[in-house]
Amino acid sequence: MAEVSRRQMKAAVVRQAGQPLQIEDVTLEQPRRDEVLVRVVATGICHTDIVVRDQGYNSPLPAVFGHEGAGVVEAVGADVTKVAPGDHVVMSYAFCGKCRSCETGHPAHCVNVFPICFGGSRLDGSISIEDAEGKPLHDHFFGQSSFAQLSLANENNVIRVPSDLPLEMLAPLGCGLQTGSGAVLNALKVRPGSTFVAFGAGAVGLAAIMAGKIAGATKVIAVDVNPERLKLAEELGATHVINSRDGDPVAKIMEITGIGADFALECSGRPEVLRQAVDCLGFFGTCGIVGAQPIGSEVPIDVNGVMIPGKRIMGIVQGDVISDIFIPTLIEYYRQGRFPFDRLIKYYDFADINQAMEDSESGRTIKPVLRIGTV
Incomplete structure (x- = not known):
């Protein structure tokens, strides 16, 4: 069988520690059997994105980071039953689902948290993003690498959310706000x-x-x-x-x-x-x-x-939460007026990602959210 063509997209790439991110043309694999391809509408910028950009955590470079993504499901792998194309989703942290922590209800403390969230690849070492020259870019940051127009997540770390609320507002629920x-x-x-x-x-x-x-x-x-x-x-x-x-x-x-x-x-x-x-x-x-x-x-x-x-x-x-349960709870608190997290958000165009990071570091912006695509 002929290999399915790769998807073209733009992504923000970190090539050197502490340096500005570069918006580049890259390509992305199609989803594997347990993966979900998400068209990213928005993604929050979290302090951890800045820490890894500056190599406070030793995530390998060059890489595509971003881990508060929200978007619309474009395609799913053959084994995925949790979501379907067209669903609105928030992406959260990745976890293996098989270790003792995961099996006892603490997936945020997965024993594989560093390799699966910060290792720059899937757990098997494979990478799904290539730059314009066909060279690999480290990805799967928190199982999503959502500083991009498309994201490959695992079925484990996508959470279906209501379609009547803006995805650009819901994006930060996947990390900082649930934490x-x-x-x-x-x-x-x-x-x-x-x-x-x-x-x-x-x-x-x-x-x-x-x-x-x-x-x-x-x-x-x-x-x-x-x-x-x-x-x-x-x-x-x-x-x-x-x-x-x-x-x-x-x-x-x-x-x-x-x-x-x-x-x-x-x-x-x-x-x-x-x-x-x-x-x-x-x-x-x-x-x-x-x-x-x-x-x-x-x-x-x-x-x-x-x-x-x-x-x-x-x-x-991550608040030691199970995101599938906790993020819908936060959305209900928002609807009741008890968790008005939208007051923390300031929106930026994708092209202004470096300004958004600078504003976050300086304290000018509490929660920057990048607008990347449309519903």
Whole structure:
């Protein structure tokens, strides 16, 4: 049988660490038996895309990144039953589906998370994208590489979403927004009447603030250095805000709570802030870590300050959620007016991807979303 022709498309390519992405003409394989070909309508830009661009994580280059994609199913492999051509989908993180973590309901903590999400290929080592000269480009970033007009995802990591909501708005649900809200509602299990602190009021932190309100926390505290973001945090549900440039945030949290926080979430990706998130906890408090830091980052911890009060420190990936269940839940919260995540988004044309990344790094934009195609 003759080989099916490859698909032509444009993709944003990272060729050198820390350098601007280049929009290039590339080609993409047709879907394999368990894969879904998605025509990308939009994709969010996440802090992790910037970390890998700068090689804070050692994903191989040259590569096509992007992992908050949303679009329309164009074609499916022979074994795919979950979605069909024409379906609207959000793409989330990839997982093997076979390891102990996956089989016990924690696919975000798949034991193959690094090779399957950051390895630059499928788990079998194969690559599906080639540049204009026929040379391979590393792909399958988070199982999607959605900085492109087309994406090959696995059946595992596509989530069908309602067609009456804009795909460009839904795109960031696949990573940053489910990470912040999932960390609160699913991993930390913030309870009614408790105190919750989000360190960092970016997209992840503000999603966590909204989720803290949904969870029924009576004190929801946002910590950041950006006054505009702190103002937005108040509008989205924070009962208290702290600008850490104005003084020691740990002391201020102790003043607000009297005994320390029940829950804290470190969303900034800064080691010194993680120490503050641990120090602000009260007895039996729990600190979750979601902020991506370069590989090898270390944080000094007061051992007795953790042991004696019975504090917990929890690593959290993607909110430890099952996206097939959690993303529809977030959409329902949005419809009810309880999770207005659209207020975090600013849209950019695909050609302006480098400006969008710069605006994200500088804090000018909370959640950049690239418009890539049309429905």
